[in-house]
Amino acid sequence: MKYACKECRRVLTQKECYYCKKETGESDWGGLLIIISPENSKMAKETGYDAPGKYALKIR
Numbered sequence: 505m506k507y508a509c510k511e512c513r514r515v516l517t518q519k520e521c522y523y524c525k526k527e528t529g530e531s532d533w534g535g536l537l538i539i540i541s542p543e544n545s546k547m548a549k550e551t552g553y554d555a556p557g558k559y560a561l562k563i564r
């Protein structure tokens with residue numbers, strides 16, 4: 505967990521995002537949001553994240 509994707513905000517272990525298939529990883533990020541079940545999560549609805557996973561709250 506070192507990078508966060510600038511486009512989808514997923515937290516990544518490498519610079520290339522497996523979801524966007526691009527090198528959109530940014531190492532300067534903060535805040536971690538973990539979504540386990542999007543359909544039951546209020547945060548998921550508010551933030552618009554519709555897949556389980558780890559997301560960054562702030563990316564510079």
Ligand SMILES: [Zn+2]
Pocket residue numbers: 509510511512513514521522523524525528
């Ligand atoms: Zn991405």
